[in-house]
Amino acid sequence: MTAARVLCDWGGTRLRASLEVDGVIVERCEGAGIGMLQGRPPTEVLLAAIAPWRRKYRIRSAVLCGMAGSRNGVAEVPYANAPVGIAAWTESRKTVGQAELALTIAAGVRARDFRRIEDVMRGEETQVFGALILHPQLSRGGHLFLLPGTHSKWVEVNAGEIIRLQTFVTGELYALLCESSSLLRASARDAEAEDGFEAGLERADQSDLAASLFETRSAQLTSGKTGGWAREFLSGLLLGAETRSMLRSSALPPGGAVTIIGEPALAALYGRALARSGVHSDRLDGETTVLAGLRRLASIEQGAS
Numbered sequence: 001m002t003a004a005r006v007l008c009d010w011g012g013t014r015l016r017a018s019l020e021v022d023g024v025i026v027e028r029c030e031g032a033g034i035g036m037l038q039g040r041p042p043t044e045v046l047l048a049a050i051a052p053w054r055r056k057y058r059i060r061s062a063v064l065c066g067m068a069g070s071r072n073g074v075a076e077v078p079y080a081n082a083p084v085g086i087a088a089w090t091e092s093r094k095t096v097g098q099a100e101l102a103l104t105i106a107a108g109v110r111a112r113d114f115r116r117i118e119d120v121m122r123g124e125e126t127q128v129f130g131a132l133i134l135h136p137q138l139s140r141g142g143h144l145f146l147l148p149g150t151h152s153k154w155v156e157v158n159a160g161e162i163i164r165l166q167t168f169v170t171g172e173l174y175a176l177l178c179e180s181s182s183l184l185r186a187s188a189r190d191a192e193a194e195d196g197f198e199a200g201l202e203r204a205d206q207s208d209l210a211a212s213l214f215e216t217r218s219a220q221l222t223s224g225k226t227g228g229w230a231r232e233f234l235s236g237l238l239l240g241a242e243t244r245s246m247l248r249s250s251a252l253p254p255g256g257a258v259t260i261i262g263e264p265a266l267a268a269l270y271g272r273a274l275a276r277s278g279v280h281s282d283r284l285d286g287e288t289t290v291l292a293g294l295r296r297l298a299s300i301e302q303g304a305s
Contacts, residue, residue: 066123082111130292200236
């Protein structure tokens with residue numbers, strides 16, 4: 001009999017679902033994130049998204065991570081408290097039934113940040129644990145992970161357990177400044193300029209973030225920089241400020257590398273920011289790691305049943 005299940009990473013801005021048949025991903029689909037449903041019931045949205053798969057295959061289960069476990073999601077799942085390893089995290093899952101479908105939802109993680117202030121994440125922990133599953137050497141000793149996105153997460157792992165995490169709203173801040181501020185409205189020319197990113201990184205090394213932001217606009221007015229250059233400069237400035245803040249926290253083990261998990265283009269930008277400070281980075285694919293974490297949840301749930 002064909003074994004089919006759905007593996008779903010459902011964040012605040014995007015739904016990414018994968019259909020796995022006999023251990024192989026055969027189809028994918030995307031949809032609105034939990035924060036974009038505008039009052040539509042999340043379970044209804046999920047069932048509609050995977051309806052073509054259910055008509056074709058005998059699907060009895062779906063495994064979800066991310067904002068699907070938030071109070072606005074499919075079902076609220078309490079955070080697992082750090083320090084937390086894979087076993088304790090999988091035990092914190094919740095399974096609910098809906099339309100003859102068992103929905104297993106991952107817990108997020110609650111931890112102190114590098115200032116000892118409470119912080120949380122939903123979804124990124126699945127990628128971190130997926131990375132530990134795929135690369136067992138990362139479960140030995142101390143490691144620092146970076147998961148860039150709308151809300152970037154820096155996660156400290158020691159002996160296979162998530163110990164601390166720090167959130168930066170860099171992606172959200174970049175979007176807000178691009179869309180709602182005056183910083184990018186000073187030039188009618190919009191040609192891309194790759195050197196803008198390096199200029200932003202350099203400025204982040206030299207000056208406070210708040211004091212440097214207006215240069216995004218003034219450089220267009222006084223130096224003839226294009227809107228494209230300004231976007232790149234703003235990106236480099238924000239990423240540079242974020243990486244410098246984390247490196248000052250001494251979160252990185254001496255001589256250690258940062259493991260970046262995420263989309264290749266964004267991971268490459270963070271890699272450049274880290275390299276400027278002399279820090280090596282290794283990059284892992286975000287989709288591959290989240291699928292490994294979701295598969296572990298699915299196998300635990302199947303064993304429990």
